[in-house]
Amino acid sequence: MPDQALSGRPLRVLVADDNPVVRAGLTALLGAHPDIDVVAQAADGREAVTAASLHGPDVVLLDVRMPGTDGLTALPRLARLAPVMMLTYSREPEVVAEALRRGAVGYLVHGEFTAAELIAAVRDMRHGRATVTESLGVSYEPDESSSQMQPVVAHLSEVRTAAPAGPFRRGPDRPRHGLSSREVEVMDLIASGMNNQQIAAACFISEKTVKNHINRIFAKLHSSSRSEAIAHWLGTAPGGWSR
Secondary structure, eight states: OOOHHHHOSOEEEEEEOSOHHHHHHHHHHHHTSTTEEEEEEESSHHHHHHHHHHHOOSEEEEOSOOSSSOHHHHHHHHHTTSOEEEEESOOOHHHHHHHHHTTOSEEEETTSSOHHHHHHHHHHHTTTOOOBOGGGOEEEEEOTTSSSEEEEEOOGGGOOOOOOOOSTTOOTTOOOTTOOHHHHHHHHHHHTTOOHHHHHHHHTOOHHHHHHHHHHHHHHTTOSSHHHHHHHHHTOSTTTTTO
C-alpha cells in the first residue's frame, strides 16, 4: 500500500456500524479533516466487504455486533482488503481475542477515547501503527515479513496507545476561555458545523450530556447562541481573543 503522505491523497476510510447516528457522527468527525476522506459507509459486515471491494479504502473502522453479517464474521475478508480497526462497545476478552486472531490491527472501545485520539489512531494506521484501548491489556508485535500487524495478547503494562493529538481542530495559540478538555472538544465540533445528535455520536455521549456541555460553554464564552459562541471561539468576534 503506498504511503499516503507521499501520494498526497487523503486517507480513505470505510465506516461500518449498524447505528446510523454513529455512522453519521463518525463520518462528520473524520470528514472535517482534509487529510481524511470517508469513501463509504456500511450497516453490516456484508455491506462492508462489498464497499471495501468497490472503494479500496486504506482503513476500515468496524463494529463487532451488527445484524446479518456481524463484524467478526466479515473481518477475515476485510483484513485481506485493508487494515481494520474495531470500533465498538464490545470489550469482552473473548471477543477482543477473536478479533485479533481474525486480523484486526486495532481495537478501540466507545467511551474510552476522545475524538482527537480517534483521529490520531486512524492516521497512525497509514504508518502501520496499531492503537488499542488501554484497559483491554493488548499489544501488537509487527511482523516484518508482512504489511499487516500480527496481534498478540500481552501484559497490561505493555499496551501501546497513540499519543493524544490535542483538542479537535484547534490552533496551538488559541485560548481555552476556561473550558474543560471535554468542553473544548464539544466546542470544536460545534464550530465544525455538527448538530447535537452528531456531536453525541462523535463523542459517544448522550444528547442530554451534549446540551449540558453547551450550556456551560455558552456561559463561559458569554454567548447566547451557537453563532455567537463560534465567533468568540474562532476569534472573529470583537475582542474575541482577549477575553
